[in-house]
Amino acid sequence: MSIESAYRFADIINRYSYTANIDSDPAPHINVTFFLGAGFSKSWDDRYPLASELFIFKAEHVYSSFREIADIFWDSGIDTLSDITPDKLKEIVYHLNMELKYPAIRSRYRDENGIRIALDMFRANIIKNFLGFVSPDYVTSESTLIHLPDEISEGKKKILRFFDDVAYHEDGSRGYPAGVRINFITTNYDFIIETIIDAISHSDDEPNYLNTYRGITPTKICGSNNPSTIHSHIMARTLIKLNGGLEILRNTDGTFNFEYRERGFDEIYKNPSVIMMPSKEQDYQDSYFNSIFPKAVRLLNESKVLVIIGYSFPEDDAMLRFLLRQFAEDNRDAKDKSIFYVDRMAESKQDNRLKDCFPYLIKSRKSNVYLYSGDFADWAEAATNELQQNVDKAAYEKVLKDFK
Secondary structure, eight states, rough: OOTHHHHHHHHHHHHHHHSSSTTTSHHHHHHHHEEEHHHHHHOOOTTTTOHHHTTOOOHHHHHHGGEEEHHHHHTOOTTSOBBHHHHHHHHHHHHHHHHHHHHGGGGOOOOHHHHHHHHHHHHHHHHHHHHHHHHOOOOTTOSBBBBBOOOOOOOHHHHHHHHHHTTOOOOOOSSSSEEEEEEEEOOSSOOOOHHHHHHHOSSSSSOOOGEOSSSOOOSSTEEOOOOSSSSSSTTTTTEEEBBOOTTTTTTSSSSSEOOOSSSOHHHHHHHHHBBBOOSSOOOOOOOHHHHHHHHHHHHHEEEEEEEEOOOOOOOOOOOHHHGGGGGGHHHHHTTTEEEEEEEOHHHHHHHHHHHHHHHHGGOOOOTTTTEESSHHHHHHHHHHHHSSSOOHHHHHHHHHHHHO
């Protein structure tokens, strides 16, 4: 387990910080993109489920949860008196998606609306499963921000301080972006990142969505009109949820709302969140995914540093592996870029997963690829301890004065 990876990351942040280039005009600007898998959520709170836990429905609950669509199970050769495993769920969702895409092969008693109702029922029950493991930090009636509880774990404190300190090295006070901008691409449904962004804003009235572009623009957020429909490049960071999110709701006219307030199960069943479900063949043809994928590709193209946290490159994610490769398609693209991989799996396995995604790494010296086997919170703490915080306050105040 080598912590050297964290030191190399901190070195890059220190070199490109606006504080290190405060006299340059224009100051350098780089994108650092964090690509997050389920392991990141586990580092934040161990109660968050992995896919192997989230996509299981116990036999005693199957019939009561899916009574209206029980025939689908029989048609797929699945007994409603047995557990629905992730593999069985993939089979069912695959069949339904194929019938939705290709009307000519639909069963004689199924139509588009009936199939959509069935898929929504699976989405609603997956969300119910998720909320059975952990309750997210919600927006309450007292504030537009997501507030953390008064007492949080040491691991959360390390993660919060890390992102707070990295974000410190970005500046927009001169009318253009300078220094290090952090962005996020996640495969997770949760809204941990929004919680972190709200926490490190150190503000009582600037929620994450004011300066965070999501690849889609919601009409309403928590029941109110979106106060920030057009973002400026000066300060906006990007957050893209590749598999959808618990807060993403679709309106009848095809637009989207974000809802960070707690919803009861009746509300969830009436309008399930937009989430990608497991399938033998992932279907990204939905309008939401069509909107966010080009944004994710551009962000990866424009990023200088890619930090992969808690993502295991599962075989089912062929499309996402192809997407990740847009960070650097070949060795020439990767020449001036860096990849950091933080995961609990052994470094030898990490190395193999990266080579599967970036085949040219097999022949290269990999001088810009850094591995760490262990918990992200520990890696974050080591990186934080190396980050420069000794900005020349007098020089910075002069920059602010000149800009004003």
